[in-house]
Amino acid sequence: MIDHASTNPNIFASARTNPAGIGRSLDAMASLGHNDTIIAVSSSPGQSNRGLVRIAGTDAMNVLQSITIGTVSIPPRTLTSIQLKSPSIRALAAYFPAPHSYTGNDIVELLVPGHPALLESILQQGFHAGARLAEPGEFTFRSFTSGKIDLTQAEGIAATIAATSDSQLAAAELLRAGKLGSFSTSLVDTLSTLLALVEAGIDFVDQDDVVAIKPADLMIGLKCVFKELQQLLSQSRSWGTIESLPRVVLVGPPSAGKSTLFNRLLGKDRAVISALPGTTRDILAEPITITNTDGRPAELMLVDIAGLDDLATGIDHDAQQAAQQAIATADIVILLIDPTQPDRDLSIDLPLNTPLMRIVTKSDLMPESSSLPNHDLAISTTTGIGLDELLKHIISRIGDRSVSVQTDMLALQPRHEYTLRESATHISDAIETLAPHQNEKQLRNMELIAGAMRNALDELASLGGQMTPDDVIGKVFATFCVGK
Numbered sequence: 001m002i003d004h005a006s007t008n009p010n011i012f013a014s015a016r017t018n019p020a021g022i023g024r025s026l027d028a029m030a031s032l033g034h035n036d037t038i039i040a041v042s043s044s045p046g047q048s049n050r051g052l053v054r055i056a057g058t059d060a061m062n063v064l065q066s067i068t069i070g071t072v073s074i075p076p077r078t079l080t081s082i083q084l085k086s087p088s089i090r091a092l093a094a095y096f097p098a099p100h101s102y103t104g105n106d107i108v109e110l111l112v113p114g115h116p117a118l119l120e121s122i123l124q125q126g127f128h129a130g131a132r133l134a135e136p137g138e139f140t141f142r143s144f145t146s147g148k149i150d151l152t153q154a155e156g157i158a159a160t161i162a163a164t165s166d167s168q169l170a171a172a173e174l175l176r177a178g179k180l181g182s183f184s185t186s187l188v189d190t191l192s193t194l195l196a197l198v199e200a201g202i203d204f205v206d207q208d209d210v211v212a213i214k215p216a217d218l219m220i221g222l223k224c225v226f227k228e229l230q231q232l233l234s235q236s237r238s239w240g241t242i243e244s245l246p247r248v249v250l251v252g253p254p255s256a257g258k259s260t261l262f263n264r265l266l267g268k269d270r271a272v273i274s275a276l277p278g279t280t281r282d283i284l285a286e287p288i289t290i291t292n293t294d295g296r297p298a299e300l301m302l303v304d305i306a307g308l309d310d311l312a313t314g315i316d317h318d319a320q321q322a323a324q325q326a327i328a329t330a331d332i333v334i335l336l337i338d339p340t341q342p343d344r345d346l347s348i349d350l351p352l353n354t355p356l357m358r359i360v361t362k363s364d365l366m367p368e369s370s371s372l373p374n375h376d377l378a379i380s381t382t383t384g385i386g387l388d389e390l391l392k393h394i395i396s397r398i399g400d401r402s403v404s405v406q407t408d409m410l411a412l413q414p415r416h417e418y419t420l421r422e423s424a425t426h427i428s429d430a431i432e433t434l435a436p437h438q439n440e441k442q443l444r445n446m447e448l449i450a451g452a453m454r455n456a457l458d459e460l461a462s463l464g465g466q467m468t469p470d471d472v473i474g475k476v477f478a479t480f481c482v483g484k
């Protein structure tokens with residue numbers, strides 16, 4: 001593992017004077033010691049069953065000792081019951097000794113009842129014992145500076161915390177696993193070896209025993225690096241594609257059964273359902289995972305809106321406007337027709353090319369002989385009739401726009417994409433300069449070629465954070481919250 005603080009000593013020096021002020025937390029963290037003892041609540045804010053307090057640094061165990069009754073002796077990596085001093089309750093503690101911990105220094109994690117006042121009291125006792133409040137992202141920053149993770153993995157951790165859908169979670173998982181980081185490390189290795197051979201020709205031009213790389217061999221090496229970059233770019237997807245899932249909007253008159261269908265497809269009671277018309281006033285959007293035509297899981301955003309009603313006034317007017325906006329940004333509109341309200345068949349204004357499916361709801365309430373309005377499918381959320389068919393219809397209409405949740409395809413954040421493309425451009429410059437002389441015995445234009453290769457190398461090395469400007473590191477860690 002690379003110790004980023006020692007490979008890039010400027011991380012600390014220039015972060016303190018970062019004039020752009022990007023990543024205030026980096027500035028603050030960089031000026032503070034790596035071994036300071038820090039404390040924070042790492043669980044989500046609010047009340048919960050369990051709350052997690054994390055303490056990291058040289059004095060982590062002393063801090064724990066000062067807030068517990070009796071002498072604490074905790075075997076490493078084992079949940080041990082302890083007795084807190086104030087309030088006098090039992091809690092669970094785990095100890096991860098340096099250097100085999102998340103941050104690289106001693107870590108103590110305390111599991112206590114997740115009551116905000118209790119968590120705050122433990123923090124105060126920790127401050128009293130000499131710990132300070134961790135900066136946002138400081139635990140992960142320590143993990144990065146001690147070389148336990150690279151910058152792309154830190155981004156994966158931030159993306160995991162922020163994930164709101166299965167595809168985002170799967171993409172974050174790949175980053176956290178270090179797939180992009182190890183790709184860049186391996187290309188950095190290859191490219192720096194090639195560059196050393198080119199530079200040998202420049203620096204030791206008078207020495208007979210130092211032979212610069214042959215043009216043909218350099219061409220093979222550069223083309224190989226270029227191909228790998230192109231392959232990675234073409235076999236990855238943009239982070240933006242998983243951030244904006246295709247939107248399937250449920251539209252219909254009040255009480256048509258939109259929220260009931262929304263809940264049924266989600267598999268949970270997310271929307272309030274009532275026999276009274278006008279129950280839903282907000283836009284509710286939740287990701288759902290369904291099986292794509294190729295059998296793989298795919299994700300889309302299901303949207304429930306207020307019933308469309310011409311007579312709307314006051315607060316209802318706002319709900320109607322919000323509903324119209326949701327329709328305007330839909331990738332598919334599912335128009336629910338309630339056969340128990342025969343005079344409420346809606347005509348809606350759709351943007352050009354937005355597919356519309358006409359679905360009759362509450363089919364369980366209609367006698368088989370009754371004639372239904374013009375429709376694509378009849379369903380009942382009460383009996384489940386037509387629901388599988390509906391999902392098939394949706395997936396066939398949405399086609400390629402659904403977001404696959406497959407775990408082997410890397411999703412690149414804008415920084416990654418930019419860096420990889422820049423790197424490929426520099427390699428292509430080097431190839432172009434080399435091409436006219438590739439069959440000659442001696443390498444020509446060595447400085448130009450080496451310059452382009454150095455630029456490519458800088459870009460690639462910045463991916464994992466081995467040679468990254470501080471503002472990039474600052475931006476990555478500025479997305480974190482306290483306790484992570």
Ligand SMILES: Nc1nc2c(ncn2[C@@H]2O[C@H](COP(=O)(O)OP(=O)(O)OP(=O)(O)O)[C@@H](O)[C@H]2O)c(=O)[nH]1
Nearest residue numbers: 254255256257258259260274278279280307362381
């Ligand atoms: N029998 C039967 N009742 C249904 C079906 N779907 C919905 N309902 C009932 O229809 C009523 C209205 O359902 P909702 O899902 O709240 O309707 P909505 O379209 O969301 O209504 P608004 O939010 O007011 O626009 C509720 O009493 C549901 O139980 C169905 O398939 N069969």
Ligand SMILES: [Mg+2]
Nearest residue numbers: 258259279280
């Ligand atoms: Mg509703």
